[in-house]
Amino acid sequence: MPASYENAFGDELEAVYGRGVHDLPGIVAALNASGVRPANGADWTESSFTAELARLSGTEN
């Protein structure tokens, strides 16, 4: 079972994407308007968002 944070993050991400927002600045702005925050509680930036995706995606393929 993924951590509840991952599920919440996934929920928000799917909701943002579902509205047709697929560009980085748009996604970051939409996430900041939501309740989901990175672990340090700060606002999302493009670099913190992409770093979080890299962390969550795992490395093996």
Added chain:
Amino acid sequence: MNPLHTTEGLMQFGLRDRWYPLCPSEHVRPGQLARLDRAGEELLLWRDAAGVVHVQEDRCPHRAARLSHGVHMGDRVACNYHGVQVDAEGTVVSVPGSPGCALEGRRVLRTFPAREHGGAVFAWFGLDESAPPAPLEVPGPIAGEEWAHFLCYVEWDAPYRYSLDNLLDPMHGAFLHRNSHTMFAGKREAVFQIRATDKGFVFEKTDQRGVNFDWVELTEGGAQWVTLDIPYPDTAGPGGPFTIVAALSAISEHRHAGFFWRCRKVSGWQRDSWRFLYRNRLEARHFAVLEQDREMAEAMPADAWDRENLYQHDIALVRMRRLLRAEAAKQAARLTEPAAPAPVPVA
């Protein structure tokens, strides 16, 4: 008669002169002797000390005991029955019960060329076992760096042909999978056409693309691949459509292994995003769709092909079956023809 020497047997177990995927790579663990039945052969899979995978017949050359019940010795396998040792080339390297006997040094264990790609072990099943294999050519989505993929491996209680039928039948998407996250849209009727390619054909709707399961490609060469696209909804984020590369191998007449590489053309942060969403939620949704296919296939009668009433949507099945049967008949004839007399050396 060996079923692999008959047209019907080759239809049931798969044509020869093909690469078949056997299992996910991680199923063959270091130091382990794995037994698998695939494509009509009883196989032993093991990795040598360097991690290279070997695929051989699970049959001691001495008295046919199962080598998979033996001992892994790093670069060789020892049969547990009488200690006979065989190496990765299939050569008997030691007969401890009778050192120096004629069996020592003979290359008598059937050994199948093996490769690993995309997280799976493949083996070549040649018509002529002394001939080198064809190169293992894989479809673009699992060949290169521009794509991300995850391998989904399943074993179903149904002939492998039923899965092949299912893959070459795009129209079932709009019906069986109508409530899925990817196949809820599109027309419920369609006109299809077949387009020949270098190594097979594309079967496609003439009036709809990018809406549902709208086209499929069969590649029939040194391996049998089915490739298809299913559009992703916006919720899947940026990137190309959901692309499936499928390959099948028979386990028995009524059971098969299915390999579904789930691919998407994505790079950079978009790739990370898809991989995260796939692991977190999409995989479960894709699997639910596959389960619908499994339930349908496993419930089919054993003689489904004997009494059908096909219509225009089934022309890809007809074409595929004709292709396979013609090739199977040709191979069966070659396998049963009397050996040609040895050529007379020219003085």
